[in-house]
Amino acid sequence: MRRRIAVVGGGWAGLAAAVAATQRGHAVTLFEMAPQCGGRARGVEAQGLALDNGQHILIGAYRETLELMRAVGASPDAALLRLPLALVYPDGEGLRLPRGPAVPAFARAVLACRRWAWRERMALLAEATRWAAMRFRCDERLTVAQLTRRLPQRVRQDLIDPLCVAALNTPAEQADARVFLRVLRDALFSGPGSADLLLPRASLGALLPAPAAAWLAQRGAALRLGHRVKGLSTIGTPCGWCVDDEPFDAVVLAAPAREAARLAHAASPSWAAAAAAFEYEPIVTVYLQSAGTRLPQPMTALACDGDAPAQFVFDLGALGHHAGVFAFVVSGARRWTEQGLEATAAATRQQALQAFAPGTWHSPPTVLRTLAERRATFLCTPGLRRPPLAIAPGLVAAGDYIEGPYPATLEGAVRSGRLAVDAVTAGWPT
Structure with missing residues (x-):
């Protein structure tokens, strides 16, 4: 039986849930507060260049993410550079x-x-x-x-x-x-x-969000971009819910944890409290530009200390993006964000000059753009209690923060989206 399912949130978890529900023949409406899908793994622009809000990588063990890419017509072999x-x-x-x-x-x-x-x-x-x-x-x-x-x-x-x-x-x-x-x-x-490392050859938006959104639209799903959901309410049936007064048979809440906590509070205050309690760790990506430069490998590990922020650098030219553009990634970046993005970028530029042999940089590297995802992931500490998938009858959550064995990763988000649809449709007649 065809049911109406709302997916609130168009990040990788929400897209995975929307695709899974559509594959099962349900009528899907996806609500996303931003003007584009992708969540914390999305494309941005800097001086006319298509970049990302943060450099991400996948690995060969991300089987559900690769399967989702294939399902929506994106080719992992073409979109990702696979290296040992x-x-x-x-x-x-x-x-x-x-x-x-x-x-x-x-x-x-x-x-x-x-x-x-x-x-x-x-x-x-x-x-x-x-x-x-x-x-x-x-x-x-x-x-x-x-x-x-x-x-x-x-x-x-x-x-x-x-x-x-x-x-x-x-x-x-x-x-x-x-x-x-x-x-x-x-x-x-x-x-x-x-x-294996799977390094994106294109922006993150082109890797999954854009193909998934196009796939959903072609199959009749409604995409409500730029729409922040104001509230959820029950409609008197055992599992039915209204999203901003629009009725649905079930809702997958795939928004960020704090936004999900706001929307779920009336349905389950205890679940909302758990979702709102996370501490977060930022990630900073410093994009440097140096015309004519090519690093020895697409991804290079860097020694990181009190003066050198970045742990890795990615040569976007070697990945088929933009020649002479390099993404320096600062994970666990709380101390650096407290110092400010300008200071972080300056320290990263100095690290780039000192880490590589003289002559590596064909022209002095300059800062192209510095991006901070201040709530990139939850702080993954011992004994952390993460909220479960189930919130209330007909209302489930999806996201990389949901209870499970993995940290906050793209694969964790994709898996949670599929599991959320499994849970909300369990027992429905086919």
Whole structure:
């Protein structure tokens, strides 16, 4: 039976929910307060260039995201550059995973990493073996720093800290070790290609939001862009809801956590309180421009300290975007946002000059644009209690913050959208 489903929020979770509901034959209306879909992973413009509000990457383990892209007519093979995982620094040294079965590939990469002494390599392999024997589980009170305290400092600095802040956007001293181990298990040890880097060849808007919006419109879904929902109310039926006085059989609340808390408060004050209680960690992306420059690899890891903000730099020219434009990513950026974006950009420019060998920059890099996503992700700390998917009969939530095993990632958002539709339609006649 065809039902009317409202999806409130047009980020990746909301788009996933809208596509899933449309695939099942339901009449979907999607409400998005911004003038375009995409949420925190969307395209922006700077001096006529199509950029992103923040540099994102995918990995091979993002199976549901890749499946969603294919479903709406976007080709992952064309839109993403697939490379074996490599955390390589400007000196050319680092961890490079070869292709092949996950466990042998990881062992071979560690043994071949000349950046570390032999004892440091063996210590990492021993610790990884211990985590595998634990089935990648640990005490829920542990931070990543506590989990990895046996590792040599150099290994923690070169591998653990950048992986942790990239995956969880939370410094290792605060990050939930259980979530970190789950990410390692699924990325590094769940099969060939799972750890591959999938680097966008185009802006994030072209990667999924634009194709998904076009796909939905072609199939009769209503897209209400620039529409901030004022409120939800029940309509007297067991599961029915009104969205701004418009009746629906069910609602998927895929708005950001604080917006979802506002809308869900009347239906479930306890759920709303949990959704509103998150602490957040920002991400800053500093776009530098240097005509004629090409870095040795599309993604380069950077040493990060009190004076050097960025953990990674992406050469957009190498990715087929804009030659001579580079995205420097500052995750776990709270301290830097407190200093101001101008100071962050200046420090990043200085880091760029110092990190690479003389002559790398064909022209002095200049700041093209600095973007801060101040609520990029929730702070993923031990013991964090995330709100469940279910809010009330006929009302469910979707988003990367919903209860689950993963940190705030694109894959987590996409999965939550599909699961929300599964939950809200369970028991409906087909």
